[in-house]
Each structure stands twice: as structure tokens, then as C-alpha cells.
Amino acid sequence: MIETLTALAEPNRLRIVELLRTHPRPVGAIGAALRLNQPQVSKHLRVLKEAGLVTVEPRAQQRVYQLSPEPLRELSEWLDRYRRIWDERFNQMDDVIEAIQAKEGKTRHDRRKKR
């Protein structure tokens, strides 16, 4: 998961992933679309490949990269799991707040009336 996040945290790598959403592309087409030179594209693709985000397939004289969505699916599940943990906590905090208000409600009401 750290690998997925680290790989995607670089803006150009994120652009590559977005570009590959529509269809697989050869290295040259990725560089042309994003205005990156070949060594840059190759470097980014290597990181994405190591993170399992893309797979490569030789086709004729070209290396064609395609998106492998599994790590992104895991990432999404993880992000949502983290949010849900806090959601559960805050739902419990609602109950605590309700109890505090029930206990302090009268005091607060009296205090407000005096103003």
C-alpha cells in the first residue's frame, strides 16, 4: 500500500495512470501525450510497474503499457476503511455528546435564561 501511494504521489506518474485509463499505450505515445522525454517516461513507468500499477506487453517493436487496477482498488478500500474507523468513533461520540447534553442541559438552559 505504501508503494501504491508513493508511486501515485508523483504528479507525472498520476498523469500516466490517468492517461492509461482509456486504453493501453506504447511508451512513445505516453511521452508525446504528456510532453515528457523517453528517459523520464521510462523511469516513471518502472516505478509504476514495481508498484504493480501497470503491466507491460511487447507488441511488434513496441512495449505497450496497460493499467492494472488491483492496487488502486485496494487503495480505495483502504482509504475508505480508515474513514470508516473515524466514522464509527464519531458516531460513538454522538452518544457521548447526547449524554453530556442530557446531564448539562438544565444547567445550560438556566444559564442562558439569565443572560
Added chain:
Amino acid sequence: MIAERKGEPMMATSLERTSDCELVMRRAFRAPADIVFDAYTKPEYVRLWWAPKPRGVTMAQCDADVRPGGRYRYVLARGETERFAFSGKYLEVTRPTRLVYTQTFEAFPDGEAIVTVRFEERDGVTTLVAHDRYPSKEVLDGALASGMEDGARESFEQLAQLVASLSG
């Protein structure tokens, strides 16, 4: 005036990674800010809500000296042996509007985050906005990846949308 609680939709928690090193979480509560502030900080209240009970986690320890320079330590327990300790120091305590503290997941002692919490009250509803700043991208990635006890502007908004569309 406090909005009626029953029959209203649940308040949703939003979580966004706003930069490499920052997370922002928001949640609204139907209560005045002083009550939300107390529920969020006082140990006798924190021990009642901080452990996500649906996950079989309980609160093993909950100590907090809520004043500038004071320290806190929260420990979650799962089963007999698993313990997850979080601790830190209060840097600013301005009841009921603002709270700043450090937070370390003790399993990763180098990863101290600074948490700034704002309590914004409007029409009897208080929105808690917690801003976590980590020392580096790697530390935040690690904290996120470990999911703490169990377990995203520019590029990260795109990432969030991308992830949603790919996993949908």
C-alpha cells in the same frame, strides 16, 4: 437552538488528503462547541468513544492532561496481547474553538504528527475540522498504510476521483 437528533440523517465523516503530508477530516455534531470540545478532549469522555467498538477494540488506557504542555496517552486493546498506543503533547488548548497537539503512534516513534483541531459552531451545529500534518510524505503513507489500529489538492483530488472511478 439544537437541531432535532432523531429522524435526521447521520452526519457523515469526510476525509481528504490535501497534500503529501496533510490529512483533513470533518464531521458535524448537533451540539454547541464547548460540549463537542469536552467530548473530544476529556479522558472520561474519550474513553467512551475513541475505540471503534464494532471492530472488537477496547480502550485499555486513556489519560489526558489537557493543557498546554500536558501529555496524553491512549491505548487500544484487541484480544489479550495486541496493544496500540498513541501519545503526544498539547501545544495549544483554546476551549472551545481550537486545539493543537502532537500525536505519535508509538509503533512508529519517528512519525510525530501535529494535529490542529478547529471547532466551528453555527446554528447549534459544531463542525470539527481536524488537520493532521506529518513530518514527511513517507510518514503519512506509512501511517495510512498501517491503518493505525486496523488498518486524499491537485494531484490528490485527482487521485481520489481516479481511485473512485476505477474501483466503482
